[in-house]
Amino acid sequence: MRYYFLLAKSILSKDILYIRRYWLNSVFSVFIMIVFFIGLTYGIDNMSLEYDSNGSSFLGGYVVWIFTTSCFSTMVNNISTEANLGTLEQLYINSKFFYSTLILQAFSSFFILLVQITLLIFILSSFRIVEFEYLNNYLLAVPIFILGMPSLWGVGLFLAAIVLNYKNITSIYTALSSLFFALMSYVSGSYSSHTYIFIPFASASNSFQKIMSNESLNFLSVIEIILNSLMFLSLGLFFFKKYERKSKEKAKFAQH
Numbered sequence: 001m002r003y004y005f006l007l008a009k010s011i012l013s014k015d016i017l018y019i020r021r022y023w024l025n026s027v028f029s030v031f032i033m034i035v036f037f038i039g040l041t042y043g044i045d046n047m048s049l050e051y052d053s054n055g056s057s058f059l060g061g062y063v064v065w066i067f068t069t070s071c072f073s074t075m076v077n078n079i080s081t082e083a084n085l086g087t088l089e090q091l092y093i094n095s096k097f098f099y100s101t102l103i104l105q106a107f108s109s110f111f112i113l114l115v116q117i118t119l120l121i122f123i124l125s126s127f128r129i130v131e132f133e134y135l136n137n138y139l140l141a142v143p144i145f146i147l148g149m150p151s152l153w154g155v156g157l158f159l160a161a162i163v164l165n166y167k168n169i170t171s172i173y174t175a176l177s178s179l180f181f182a183l184m185s186y187v188s189g190s191y192s193s194h195t196y197i198f199i200p201f202a203s204a205s206n207s208f209q210k211i212m213s214n215e216s217l218n219f220l221s222v223i224e225i226i227l228n229s230l231m232f233l234s235l236g237l238f239f240f241k242k243y244e245r246k247s248k249e250k251a252k253f254a255q256h
Helices: 002-021 023-047 056-085 088-093 098-126 133-166 170-188 193-198 202-212 219-249
Strands: none
Touching: 002 023, 002 098, 023 056, 023 098, 056 088, 056 098, 056 133, 056 170, 056 202, 088 098, 098 133, 098 219, 133 170, 133 202, 133 219, 193 202, 193 219, 202 219
16 A cells, blocks of 8 residues: 555646746646637627527536646557657656556546646636636536546557557547547436446536536435446456557557
């Protein structure tokens, strides 16, 4: 347990150092989130008379979109980066379990994104672009994201497994992330809650939208989120271990 704690601490410290070192990029990433949200909000507002002009009704979906697209590609990007730097093999050799290192890297990225989104909503609410209560609702919904993220990490592990064999799949996971978000949005917005369990993060997305709309959650919703996360994380681990073994057998692991 101490090993994983120290590993998580080291990964988070490294990511924070990168943020400080490349501070301009870090600041601009939050800035572009704000500009993009305002542009989408007022663009949709001009096209629809029924749209909530303060942007609040759009905020929940926007936050879910940022989280899902980011967490969906985190592991693929991490493996690709390590391969480009020539450190993938060293990282693998010095890890007790390589997939656990990838998960902790994803958790570190998730934590940093959590801070960025909090800052985003705080700035939007400070300028009255959205209601200030949405910041409180968002903070209440953070545990839902924590419970639901493992389902996205499971999908990320599956894609990372493909990267180990085929190396560059940028076009594939970019297309899949868009299709996945569209499917998740459709399912999480439907009334057939029994379908949530079969789509990664759909249960968490639906619950997040409810909290942002000041609706309460029942215990069954929380159980659905946990089961969804466990199922897809287990599937991701299964495929990752399988392709990890194949890539080593074919001596393709450290190739780029």
